[in-house]
Amino acid sequence: MVTPNTIRQTRIGALATYVPPKTLDNHQLSQMVDTSDEWILQRTGIKTRHIVEPGVAASDLGKEAALKTLAQAGLTPDDIDVIVVGTTTPDMFFPNTASLIQTKIGATKCWGFDVAAACSGFTYSVGIASDLVAAGRCNRALVVGTDVMSSITDYTDRTTCVLFGDGAGAVIVEPAVEEGLGIIGCEYENDGTLWPALQMPGGGSLHPASHETVDKKMHFMKQDGQTVFKFAVRKTEEITRKVLEKHGYTPDDVSLFVSHQANRRIITSAGERLGLPESKVMMNIQDYGNTTAATIPLALDDAIRQGRLKKGDLVVLVSVGAGFTVGSVLLRWAF
Numbered sequence: 001m002v003t004p005n006t007i008r009q010t011r012i013g014a015l016a017t018y019v020p021p022k023t024l025d026n027h028q029l030s031q032m033v034d035t036s037d038e039w040i041l042q043r044t045g046i047k048t049r050h051i052v053e054p055g056v057a058a059s060d061l062g063k064e065a066a067l068k069t070l071a072q073a074g075l076t077p078d079d080i081d082v083i084v085v086g087t088t089t090p091d092m093f094f095p096n097t098a099s100l101i102q103t104k105i106g107a108t109k110c111w112g113f114d115v116a117a118a119c120s121g122f123t124y125s126v127g128i129a130s131d132l133v134a135a136g137r138c139n140r141a142l143v144v145g146t147d148v149m150s151s152i153t154d155y156t157d158r159t160t161c162v163l164f165g166d167g168a169g170a171v172i173v174e175p176a177v178e179e180g181l182g183i184i185g186c187e188y189e190n191d192g193t194l195w196p197a198l199q200m201p202g203g204g205s206l207h208p209a210s211h212e213t214v215d216k217k218m219h220f221m222k223q224d225g226q227t228v229f230k231f232a233v234r235k236t237e238e239i240t241r242k243v244l245e246k247h248g249y250t251p252d253d254v255s256l257f258v259s260h261q262a263n264r265r266i267i268t269s270a271g272e273r274l275g276l277p278e279s280k281v282m283m284n285i286q287d288y289g290n291t292t293a294a295t296i297p298l299a300l301d302d303a304i305r306q307g308r309l310k311k312g313d314l315v316v317l318v319s320v321g322a323g324f325t326v327g328s329v330l331l332r333w334a335f
Ligand code: ACO
Pocket: 034, 035, 036, 039, 040, 043, 044, 119, 158, 159, 160, 162, 163, 198, 223, 224, 225, 226, 228, 229, 232, 260, 261, 262, 263, 290, 320, 321, 322
């Protein structure tokens, strides 16, 4: 029996991902806008991305990832106490995506909510879930990062449409089972001063949907790519050092550095600044593009499949996203 406000170590106990079957590669994009496979590969590292069919929403991708994760953990939906969903592309403003995933997976005993932190949706959600479990507020959390970026992408704008894809990942956050294996710490920052550099201006309370917002394409994301790029490189390094130092580690101790996958050059530059060899820097942006809240679970899943992530490894998860939001999770991989 757990009493409220018990502080206990937590872990990620299971992980699974889902991407829709349809793909959109650089050659197909070069038929749609004035771009080329060479430009996209060189500037971003992306070769292809997965895109939903019309009518498939964030909760549908999240449901698939959640069910796979539960199966992997040997749990039923009723074993979940809370669902925390990181997403920038909820099915709708309300109800929240957590409620939709709850009913789609048949979880009857939990509560849940969404976390709006853009590309930091996964790192923020894991940290919040971990704190809830650590405090004894609940015993087991299902954390889902899911985004249908194609729903807010302007496929006539070559500066953004080459970057994004759709996908979902889900993890179980629960009390640690083996001492020392689990979440060590999390660090977060926001810098709201730079918000104009990455935004979707239409559809909210500031610019409610109207003919004008549609005509002005305000329901698509807009970004100042170079501002985002520079901020992401600097902050990815800074927050990684911060979370490591706080817990007595240096970059040399890291087994695997799993950054949000926004651009190959951002990840490579941050890895170099941290002095990490390529073998410790997880990269799978080539296969998925930027799937926002799903990039980190997708990267972890591929790392496990490639034999690059094993029990006991010291792992740092790092993200920078619109807001700007900055997040990091330091953990010893537990399975
Ligand atoms: N194909 C061909 N040419 C292009 C394309 C394209 N898809 N997109 C832009 N160009 C052109 C530009 O028009 C420009 O042409 P010009 O010199 O004639 O004006 C030229 O390429 C260079 O454009 P830049 O914007 O300077 O290119 P840059 O090297 O900065 O790369 C990019 C652009 C890829 C967007 C980069 O800035 C980037 O990745 N920024 C980070 C954005 C990001 O990650 N956003 C994701 C959300 S937030 C997050 O996840 C952290």
